Amino acid sequence: MKKFFVATCGFVVALAASAWAEELVTDDQGRSEVIYDVGLLHVAPGAQITYDYCTACHSEMIIAQQGQDRDGWDEILVWMVEDMGMFELLEEEREQILDYLATYYGEDRPFNVLNQ
């Protein structure tokens, strides 16, 4: 019974995931990324890697509430790695994530879920 339940859930998840079409997005800086599922995050280059790395432990809902400048986000990533059990990011990936967060979740909170 339990196995059947798990298998059914898996099937439903697979269906839900397939509803997401892959989409290549590019910004005015020439950065691009393939997006397949970023939850509540604003769709832009950097959203997918941010979503994938951050939602390993917590929901993207907490990200989408924030308004931090680049230094603020940098500090949060340091805290995540030093204290919260996040693995060390490659420098290139780290820059990608910081660019995304500082652009779309900066102090003016242009895509903040609370403002929508």
Added chain:
Amino acid sequence: MKDHSTDISETSVTDVTSAESPARRNFLRGASLATMGALAGMTVPFHRNAPAGLVPAAFAQDDPLAGKDGLTLLNDRPVNAETPAHLLDDAITPTNRHFIRNNGLLPDTMDADSWTLTIDGFVDNPLELTIADLREQFEVITRVLHIECGGNGRSAFDPPARGNQWTVGAVACSEWTGVRLKDVLDAAGVQPAAIYTGHYGADIHLSGDPDKDPLSRGLPIEKAMADDVMIAFEMNGEALHPMNGAPLRLVAAGWPGSCSQKWLTRIWVRDVVHDGEKMGGQSYRVPAYPVAPGTDVPNEDMVIMEAMPVKSLVTFPANGAETGLATEVRGHAWVGDRLIEKLEVSIDFGATWQDADLDAPVNTGAWQNWRSNVSFPEAGYYEIWARATDDSGRMQPFAVDWNPRGYLNNTMHRVGVMAS
């Protein structure tokens, strides 16, 4: 591309005028454990043994707001949800309207029968107590106690402070049943060297690392020995809600909610200020001196927040409501470790104020209910402001006293109404 943004925006806009769905509200309240089990596609063999109103832990984990009604979900992992002000109108907050502030994931089990609480450290007789032991060995008391998250009101900070962007609804005042922490500490025999408690819960760190605690805060021994600090095993006469710390928690009235450890397993009596998770650095701490908004304050200049400041809420009318040319206005006022002495209401942006009727707290640590009748001189838009003053003469400010992590925002609550 599916737009998920509406999922939250619909709930984050203060839902002021829409009628609540009674059918939906009554659904979970009325649903038996067997019914909820059936919905989840399983039977619950021992459902007859479960206390009325119990929300199955597994169900709560799947639906973050199971057993809650009308809360705004800020985060679903970890779960954080606040209550719109107009849904906090009850004198005693019903369980389904009590906010949720979690730092980690729910414990794997929340079984009241096998739960144990350890009291150790600087005590003469370390104790290990079941909930049945607590009931049998100590005086069981019922108290109405208010809890407010230290970060309630953070969303008003500019520049923004990191963390959950609470508006006004991370506060509640429910009726708790349990034993005094003081009585348990007395039984353990607190040694003269003890100055602080350290609290531990069974919740799970977001990383899944069993060596990390999501949160472990504490209290100065003087507050731990105060009358309004309880180890609670019932909330509003029923088992604790899973999201509110089932089956055992601390309730430290009037101090930042993080001092009221949920899923409580251990109280470590210490001869130093507790240094558990979120006791140090910038967490639950504010600058020792006034700072300009946006100031980077070094950790060594931050001090631990203690009693929460004077504050109030308008719970009727709702923000955005339409009203006649006269209406009752009501709400609650509270302050940590003190009493509210005065509550005033203004309908003209603070130019003039009138005194409201203010109740005494039903017991030490309860919020104080207040009400007033206001008349509007002509049709139009008005803001109802409420301002509490405590017995030390401190009053709610108009502007946010900014600090780096967005704590202690006790600015006046403002409710807009259309009078005609």
